[in-house]
Amino acid sequence: MILDIERDQRRFKEIVRGRIRENLRKYITHGEMIGRRGKETVSIPIPQLDIPRFRFGDNGSGGVGQGDGEVGDPVGKPGDGPAGAGGAGSEPGSGHLLEVEVDLDELAQMLGDELELPRIEPKGTASITSKKAKYNSIRQTGPESLRHFKRTYLNALRRQISTGTYQPDDPYIVPIKSDKQYRSWNEVPLPEVNAAAVYLMDVSGSMTDEQKQIVRTEAFWIDAWLTKQYKGLETRYIIHDALAKEVDEHTFYHTRESGGTRISSAYKVCAELIEKSFPVSDWNLYIFQFSDGDNWGDDNNQAFELLSEKLMPASNLFCYGQVESPYGSGDFIDALRKQFGEEEKLVLSEIEDREGIYNSIKMFLGKGK
Amino acid sequence: MASTELGKLTPELAAIQVEIEEYARGHGLDFYPTIFELIDADQLNEIAARGGFPTRYPHWRFGMEYEQLSKGYHYGLQKIYEMVINNDPCYAYLMRCNGMIDQKMVMAHVYGHCDFFKNNQWFSRTNRKMMDEMANHGTRIRRIMDAVGVEEVEDFVDVCLSIEDLIDVHAPFIKRRETEDKYDFSNPQEDDARKPSRFDAKNYMDPFINPKEKLQADQEKIDEEAEDRPFPETPERDVMQFLLEHAPLSGWQADILAIIRDEAYYFAPQAQTKIMNEGWASYWHSTIMIRQGLTGADVVNYCDHHSGTMASAPTQLNPYKVGIELFRNIEDRWNRGAFGREYDECDDQTQREKWNTDVGLGREKIFEVRRIHNDLTFIDEFLTLDFVREHKLFRFGYNPGSEAYEIESREFPKVKQQLLESLTNRGRPMIAVAEGNYKNRGELYLKHEYSGVELQLDQARDTLENLYRLWNRPVHIETVLEGDKAVASFDGSDHELELDDPADDTEDAA
Amino acid sequence: MKLRDHFHSELQAIVGQTNQRITVTEGPRTLRCEVDQCDPMAVALYELVLETDELAHIEVAVLQQASQSLCDRVNYLLEPISPIETDIDGCIIQMRSSPPQQNDAGRFYYELLLRRGGSIALVRYEKQPGAIRTRVAATLTREVLGRLIEDFDATVAEISKN
Structure with missing residues (x-):
């Protein structure tokens, strides 16, 4: 029986997140450290997630390798060797350079927390100016049903304004049948808010x-x-x-x-x-x-x-x-x-x-x- | 907690196991009953992340290792093909997706490992029930976490891991604490040796048989003598044991430290025999497979797949390759009689190459070798000039001028020396407790046995901080930096580094 | 060289005085200098400009080439000068000490502008951290100043030959 490694993974990610948060300022200042992994994630080097031990320093320690090459030829940086894999099970090695994948979204959240950035309140898609505020407070990342609900209302609003029945002081929007947006199999979902x-x-x-x-x-x-x-x-x-x-x-x-x-x-x-x-x-x-x-x-x-x-x-x-x-x-x-x-x-x-x-x-x- | 059921072998694979096992035994391999489990790549990564065990105590580093493995971050180690555990019975994990030929070779390879675990003397003291023991460790630590709190226990585990290398690999008999549950939160038990002996009396008789005054006098005498004796009497390499006996640890802390220590001792021989073990297993899978009609190409194919492939980074000594080549070399030489004084003294290269007294001792010899040697003695005794040349071994080192690692030499003595150095003490610095009552103030004084390579100072400082957390009084480590004796110290709040001025060493110059 | 010599004699006349402007003309070329201070050995000036109409209708590429060779010549300024920006529309080549000189007091650099039409000008700037740059006087020995004038002159000649 293998116990789920998920728990340890989660713990690791928590610690990583904590480290990133602690060092966020450094990553903000030296953004080039951040590598692009995919559309949604980035890879971030975390140097200190290692358990300290008494170990040999880098310079002075060499090693033995095999293959072609002349004296003076460069060789890559030595690693720990094929440790911890295959054959006789041994302890997992401690990574020298640790690169972890982080969701871009998460990173942005950390940025927001660190810099205390307020959420942005976007303007809607209707060409109403001052009265838009009423609809802006609806989160744009709401459930699907809410989207359609909003669009229905917007259409109703548009209609009311164009027919002159809209009263800004006492807005009372009643969608009529033609306002309603029904989901049809042709429909291409548009982003609620364009940015x-x-x-x-x-x-x-x-x-x-x-x-x-x-x-x-x-x-x-x-x-x-x-x-x-x-x-x-x-x-x-x-x-x-x-x-x-x-x-x-x-x-x-x-x-x-x-x-x-x-x-x-x-x-x-x-x-x-x-x-x-x-x-x-x-x-x-x-x-x-x-x-x-x-x-x-x-x-x-x-x-x-x-x-x-x-x-x-x-x-x-x-x-x-x-x-x-x-x-x-x-x-x-x-x-x-x-x-x-x-x-x-x-x-x-x-x-x-x-x-x-x-x-x-x-x-x-x-x-x- | 969710768990995954491991797969039993398919009937086809089960039959293959019987077949391969027969061949293995036929060749003289000797192993504990071996159980194969069929799993997929992801599960294998999970197990590998835990050092080969399906369950361990909870710790983020296993999660980290799993991340690295599953995302292919390790250089050249993206695929693991099998995993074998030193245990009785021997557990081995096979990848479900391997082709049939691969599975056969993997099994043959596994039996090589199992034989090595059972017969190499450096494993003779390891716990053959480690599978259960690991689960036990996990349970104990989880229970402590429940009682004390996850983060506090995790922090403490991190501290212990910091010193998990500090064991005595040469200790023939490993001192063990009792394995029963010890998570009472009362004071740690005192060292029995320092109490005056009590005659074995029943409690109610006690005051009469061991009159108080006598006990007191005895205690005082022992204390006096203790002050004159150095403490510890000889430098103690098993630093963890020393701490277990003398550091002010609570019950659960001592429990955890003991667990970490046990596991360190369990894994130590594996680190000491990497080259031999892989070489041995590779030797046998190729022998068995070739005998069973597989071509050389098929065998090479397997090696290509195997983790740490033949074409891995040139800096890394591939244990699979070197190990197997050395074993073959030994077998060949002992078959031809190319050993012993006469052979060693022969200068003529052609004669050496043609040497053949047909003694046929090769197979016997390699079995003997796999029993008694570890990597260090293996290399020391069997690495030859011819071998180094033939396999293009070189020594590399860091060139501060070009700020890069470069090939330094192909000369046999240099290559051999470098290899021996890197194998000594599993490539880790040799450190021991020199004084447990330094300055008579109960400070801990460690000594690094300097042999040419310096310690990494930043890490050493951080490790000292961890040691302090265990010892609770100032801790020091003596080493050599830039040619001079240096002592790094931590007193709980500040770090200090004392560098010896060689001009001051007049008192030592007697 | 007439222009230079003429300039030097004008300079001589204002030794010991501060805040003077000198203008000398020789044929199509006019040399202007805003002098802060002048003594027998050296001059502190805010601007040195050589104006002429010989640089009209010159292509930018030619100006660029000339600016590079001017930069190569003026090594006696003891700061490496190189072309930084080219304004294609206005046909101006901007050259600066690259990198700017740095000391405890801040950063300093020369700026030379070669304009089509045109002119060649030298100024000096100081940049304090956090502040915008300010024009400062460039202190040059009479000899260096002389060579500079010669090189301005030679650059114009080189360009107008094309």
Whole structure:
């Protein structure tokens, strides 16, 4: 009889989770430690989940191997040998480098707990503005039946408004037969709430690899959190130097340009993207822009125009993170502050170095918009 | 708790078992009754995670091991093909999905292991009822968890595991605590040796036969003598036993430490005979299978599948390969008479290769070898220059300049020496209790017998912290760092590292 | 070299004075300098610009090449300079000390701008942690300054040849 190993597994995962939580700040700061395992999970290295023992240090200890090779040829790092498997049962070895799989969702929850991020309250899909609040409080991850119930009501609401029978002070929605949404075998379930995140990154010559790593890390965590808030979140990436273009995730993180910086170019492409794919009435849009703030010449004017006319009105939140360049030449954030200081939807944050990622995320997502 | 029923063998496999067992016995293999269980890969991983046992005490590291195994994280060890337990009867687990040829080979391989467990002298003192004992251990610890609390017990188990290597592998007779249940929460029993002897008197007669004053005087005399004697008298390698006898442990704590110690002793010979055991089993499965009409290719096929495959990382010495090759080498040499003084003194390479006195002692010799040797003596006696050359063995080491491990040498003495070093004490540092009453303040002083490789300091510090939790007074370990004597200490709150200045060692220079 | 020599004599005239501007012209080229301080050996300047119309209608690629060779020349500035960004629209090449110099007082670097039209300019910046950068005076010996002017001049000549 084999007793279920589940209990031990659970215990192990609990401990792992605890460790990750304890060290979450470190993972937030050094996001590159996190490896992608699948769509839903990531692998995280946990160094300390080992029972300490008196053992030999690494340097000085060698070993014997077999095979071809000349003196001086490199060999891989030695392991414990084929221990604990097959043949004569022996004790399980203690892993040197321990990589554990963690659900992205769980990780996002830890982030939320650590940074005390409030849940996001999205706007609905109807084009009602101020009265939407009544329906927003319904959780979007509710049971299936609730979804249909809501949609029915929304249709009723729409109808009432269009026929002028809706009274905001005394809302009394009575779905009539034609409002009701019946599940038919043709029906394609739509996400209850549409959400999208657009990331804009400055990849001009002045952005160093370190800065891009910072952006990458921060974007990873923001994405994890948003995905947890919105099932089916759509993500788009725009890079720019003096010119901008939409790219895929890989290119976003790996490209190397050397052009000058014209932020307005990125705003322009973003505006086009919004017009084409994310009309404001139906979408909860989040825009995150990262740059070292070293915008060329008089580009600011153009940029601000696009920002105020096209981007802000379309989004729930516009976050600008200025990574500090070694040249300190970024004044875009100050210019933004001067121009848009009063705007509630705009969140500004200066990210001096890796350690700054933590606070920046907290600032961006801390409002629960 | 949920459990999975293990599968009995199918009639076909049962017949095969009878067949293979007959061949095995026919060749002279000798083993306890062997029971095969048929299971799937996942179940095998569960068992492997527990060191080969279907049930152990609850601990997260088994869960961790299972995660690693099932997700294929171990390098080159993604598939385990069988598992054998040193027990009477011998339990062996077969993978359901193995093909027929594989199953035959696996069974033959298993009988090799079973014979080794039964006959190698280093296993002679192991508990052959460990299957039951492990379950017993599990039950006891679970009961303690119920009484004391899961986390506290888990923490304590972690502390004990920290020192589970600190046993004396050479102890011919293992000192055991009584195996009865001991989870009373009263004080641990005192060391009987330090009480003055009582004449075996019935209670009511006691005061007359052992008058109080005499007992008192006797006790004082013993105490005086004890102060002059070093404590322990000789350095004690069985650190766990020392702690069991002298550390301020509660009943349940002593119970757990005793369990961990028992299990450590049980597994120790397996660690000491990895190469031989695998080599022996591989030798027999290939012999049996070839005799039964399997081709060399089929046999090689099995080796390919087997965990720790032939083409594993070049740094890792593959015990399957080296072990079997060495046994074959010994058999060959003893068949040809290529041993003894005359042979050893012969310098001519061609003569050595052609040497053949036809004595045919090979088979007998390897049986003898499998009985008396462990990996260390095995290598020491039978690893030859020719062998090292033929099998392309090399020594590798860390090059701080290039920050990588590199091949250092193919020279026979160096390769052999490295191998012996890594096999000594199962590759772990040799540590013993030097003083149990250090500075006359009841502090624990351990000594690392330095033989060229330094301790990992961070881990040593963490281990000292765990030792403190057991000993409850300051603990120290003496070792060598960067060529100088060094003593690391922990007093419950601070770590200290005292490095000896060689210039101060004037008193030692007599 | 006329431009340089002319400049030096103007410089000589303001030794001991602070906060002066010098302008010298030679043919199509004009040299401007905002001087903070000047003594017989060295000069502290806020900006040095060589303006000319010889750089009109030059392709960006040519400017880029010229900027790289300018960076190679000015090793006497004792900080490795390399092209950082190119503004394609405005046809400006930005060059900077790469990496910026670091000491306890903060970070410092030169910035050179080569513009189509155009001009070549040198400034110096200081960056304190957490703060935005500020322009500071670059202190150069007269000799280094002389070589710099020569190299600006040579760069223009090199470009306009194309």
